[in-house]
Amino acid sequence: MPSFGLGESIPSDTAHAVSVSLPTWKANVGYEEGQQWVVDKMVTGYPRFFIHKSIQALASDIVSRFGQPQQQAMLFPTRKTAQRCYAFIQDKAPRELQTNLQIVNLALSASASVPHVLQSISPSISAVFFVPDAFPIAKQYWQHSGDGISSRRAEFCHGLLKDGLLVSVGPSPAPRSPGVPNAKVFRGPRRYQRPASIDATNGGSSHAANQRDEKNGSPTQGSDTETIESSRFLEERFGRNLDLSKVNNAKSAIRRRIAGVLAGDVDLATKLPTMDSTARGVNNFREDDIYLTPCGMNAIFTAHQTLLKAREPLKSINFGFPYVDTLKILQKFGPGAVFYGHASSADLDDLEAQLKGGARFLSLFCEFPGNPLLACPDLVRIRKLADEYDFAVVIDETIGTFVNVNVLPYADVVVSSLTKIFSGDCNVMGGGLVLNPGSRYYGALKHALDDTFEEKNYWAEDVMFMERNSRDFKSRIDRANANAEAICEVLMAHPNVRNVYYPRFNDSRPNYEACRTPHGGYGGLLSCTLQNKEQAIAFYDALDTAKGPSLGTNFTLTSPYVLLAHYQELEWAASYGVDPSLVRVSVGLEDMELLKSVFARALKATEEVTTESK
Template sequence: MNKNYFNHIPTGETLPVNNVHAVSVSMPYLQDVIDYELQTPEILETIKSGYPRFVLHPYLKQLGLYIKDKYKVSDDYEVVVLSSQKAVKLVSDKYYINNKLEVDEAFGVILVQKNTCQLQRVLSYIQHVGCNLSSRLAEKYLFDLGLIDSIHEEELEDESKAHDIIIDTLANAYNQPKDKVCLAPSGMNAIYSVVRGINSIQAHNGRTVLVQFGWLYLDTMNIVNHHYQESKVFPDILNLDLLEEYLKTDGLKVSAIVTEVPTNPLLKTVDIKRLRKLCDEYNIPLVIDTTFATPYNLNLEDYADIFVESLTKFACGNADVLMGAIILNKRNNLSHMTTEFFKHCDPVYIKDKQRLAYEIKDYKSRVKKVSSNTKALAAYFEKCSYIDKVFYCLNDENKDNYSQTMRDDNSLTGIISVTFNKPFKEVYDKLNFAKGPSLGTEFTLLMPYTYLAHWDLIQSEEGNKFLEEIGLPIDLLRISVGVEPIDEIINEFKKLEEF
């Protein structure tokens, strides 16, 4: 981002700007978001890229067309490119696709009939399990064929060092052996792999129910629903009494408990000591998504059996790499089953590793700067006349729970969510921060969370009632705080005092 800090970024521009591998896209007006959800022709023409699991990258589209022509595929079929042959088998087995295309390529290809409900189901499943093909792999393929003119210029770590740099950084941050860390092509692929691994290990023990504790990220819940016939959701992460009562009768049926620390987007934090005690009592593995916490803000080593992190977020910091990680805790009784958890992960393309290896060197310092800025911004919001509610990890409701695991007194997860006592559209449209999906960027990034994550619930009276029940406001702004000077960040928000 430029040093003027906060300027209007046109609709459809990549975030970060001028980066073909960006995982976010600019939606500066609330109407852009609404039009995107409605899939209007005008917005689809403007927004040509976005978060790779949700919006097919232009290079993947171009590659699909090339493969269709190269292998003379009938117009009755859609060519779908995947990260690997393993992904082809996964999707084909799930949806009984027999028309696999035998290709001699460094990626997977399946054919799905056009204009069928199966096509949408297949694309949704790929989104959920995160086995999308790397845009950098597609870029190199197209460039080598002469179908695109150039390769995006970016700083890359040496190919021979990249993998070890990432693994070493994560192993040190989580205080775990290097052989207990595995990379995946996305955070969702990491979660998918853990869910599959737990299912494989626990099913023969009669443990067939996976518990989702807290209202988790949408695709996490979708993965669970794909691979578990039985799952139990406890939306309120602060109400451990309900979970405890459930475990008294069905605790021996539970294969694992999956949670986020803190939750997205309301930044609630479970009483982690009590949750760990319950897991120990019923011998239940605890899986924690630490994407928001990062290993540098919270110390969860004594609580989680398995950590899952989306490296696309704070570890990358620049929103231009899609990658995830599984970290097994050496202290638990699952650590010897490394292969079972890691075997479901898809391979990660080397240039994605090279890019992340370059960026992850600043992971700790980036998180500490973001944490400091978040603390100052939260203090400012607490006194603002235009703010209705502020959600962050050290508010009164979560202070004791969050403090149990803080690395130091200055640690604060780099996300704040707020609601306003002014019209949401006017607030959203007025601010000149980058606005679009994703989080964890070095530049401050705003997202109208409920609009982008739960548009379907906004559209019905029943959905609105459900959002109210789980305490998720429709007009919620999630702020991923950046590393810009905090005075500049606060001054941009002060514009809201003017109307």
């Protein structure tokens, strides 16, 4: 099994890794408390919680060029996403922290000769500038919404900025160069500049300037030779060996895999076959009912914002113990939320009573199965209540995966984090949002998305990596299913394991079976609790797997999930039956017998915990 030091990226030496190594229980506590011995060693982190160093570097450079002293910046892919952050800061921050709050938009220079493919992928950046004390508010928006730029976009655009190809557009503060008054704006290498009247020097024409270049042996700017040279340079400098001309076909391939009509390798240079309109068990299903987002949380955020736009703004329901940011989105970005943390029959009884008493809701959000207890809500009953009392149902299928379960017939919207097992390689983010064409809200949701959805938010390079990674996702899920069941059996056989949480063995299994596909398994995620906290620590520290945040990786990845996700609210989590010492395991593709021996050895370590500590 691989070994990772504290703070190293998972996978190792991966520039855009999604996870980071926290190999001991103590290191997880240190991370949550911001202890320097942990934080100083972290080369990366989970992207919505840890702002990647490439993004930090670009933000610092943008502030130094266009900002004011002591300002900071949060970076977004488009004007709209930046404006949402700006509005969030205005709404949540005290008035004194709203000083010097502004947006700077950067786009390709109009004076640069760039290839069409570069223009087509929209390498833009919009920066929200704020005073340092407003950073926690801006970070909240970044974390909850998933709207922030990816690290690959940051690297790409930073190169453009350094070469003078990415410039400020629209109203913005004048660019500055520290210590150099009235510094001339750098336009980049001469080869990228097209002549214009404002480029003429001291009464000389741009034509004369070009003639001088010819006499010095360089080709006339704007010539075919120069255009070819610029195009070749940019493709080599920024292409990263990815054929970005195939981005649209890559998106199509991803959408069709989500629809369940495409598996395995595909030639992106050819036209993809026609999609079956009855995919996922619904009629009139089309590829354009699937929307790709920069990450899974952004799919949830987009679903909620779209519902607020398409319907009367009302409170939503968070049904079941939530992934932390889902509940925060429902609470902070609209009229609020009602929380049912157990996802039980009793919770549904109470909800039905509220509805019969006249309560009305915008939507119900749930996970299938839930995280981390892997319990499954009763989607059949939820669907009936939604139809009778007019609220939308949004189901997060990330853990179940559409290979194992089909929840679309019960949902108006299905969301998923493609970052997880759909990718598997733990090196790229992505999300999916699927509309059910049979939903009563379909027309209104479609219209709202047509007005607001920005496909270019999902960076082209990330798309290409996601498409490559996902080609074998179905076979990987089948193997993860089998390995997870084998680990459950090892855990359940040991006396120090108090509970094992897995859809096949939970009381809510009938709800899972109602949605399980004909050849589906029970997923690659499980959780367990030990007899006490000391045993949990011993088990975690002795477990010879990768240890860090995220799930769905091709390798087994373990975390003290509740500690990481709810460190500031452990008592609250415990009140919903979620043990603060719970250990969550995302089971990978390793040899089954090897995995069983790894877990058996870690369980052996729990036997050495003294009787007094029990």
